[in-house]
Amino acid sequence: MTVKIRFFARFRELFGADIMTDVVTGTMFTSLITTIAKKNPEGYAAIFDEKGAFREFVILMKNGKRIDIADAAKTPVADGDEIAVFPPVAGG
């Protein structure tokens, strides 16, 4: 099955705008993002901490609905899902 991962703001600079990827059934949100992010060490460090957990400010959405980072490891992705990953933009 195929899902689309969309990055915004700083994460977009690191990963590009959209990534389409094939995943196996039962893949969880966290493992999917981890796999993608590991291809870019700087990007990985922007999203995950040293222990491999999402940094607390990272916003995750699945098809427009917020996923709590605490629930991401047990939230499966489904075919056609659109996943958004972004940081709050802080400058003014």
Added chain:
Amino acid sequence: MFSERERERYKRQMMLFGDEGQERLKKAHIFIAGAGGLGSPVSLYLAVAGVGTITIVDMDMVDQTNLNRQILHFDRDIGRKKTASAKEKLQEINPDITVNAIDVKIDETNAADLVGEADGIVDAMDNYPTRYLLNEVAIAKEIPLFHGGIRGFYGQATTIIPGTTPCLKCIFPKAPPMEVFPVVGVTPGIIGTVQANEVIKYLLGTGELLTNRLFIWDGMQAHAEEICVERNPACEACGGMVKKTTARKKK
């Protein structure tokens, strides 16, 4: 009532919203937190639109590194207080409005008093701790918070109506780390103008506000999109608030 000068000044926009709309703007008081990259376009456009009272707060001096984006301040202002520079420019661009420029750091001891009786708060800050404070004040006073944020070529904006829309904490529960952020002046120009547009619509009571939506601007792609955002029932800032029947204060 408008003077002849005001009627001439606002003629082209009164074609859109008439005496009544212009009167609403004139009677309004908007609080702008920050006289920097976002605060510059926000305050300039609200001033020329004829928002009757603008309070703008900033604690910094004008630095040369500000001048690529903070269009309220000129080269001659380097070393001056941003508030002094802001008041001068805003009063010059529209002498028919009242500008209060307050040189202070917004903190938990003064935020509510600074906002006072304002009809809305514009978030033109550069950090989340102060944004969260403004969010709390907006919730306590039940007035809108017009949020904007920028970095590089990217920006975001949303309009928060406490009790009705998600608040800033619902959308962004945790602050990102502080940084010296890269930015090109057009980005706060675009986002600040979106914020000012929201303020004007809110005051006029017209159009569709940027509520329950996070507007996201990608200047590199020249692409804007929006993400739906929802209230968090367990939000520590607005979780207990009940939806109001009238979102907009009638003046």
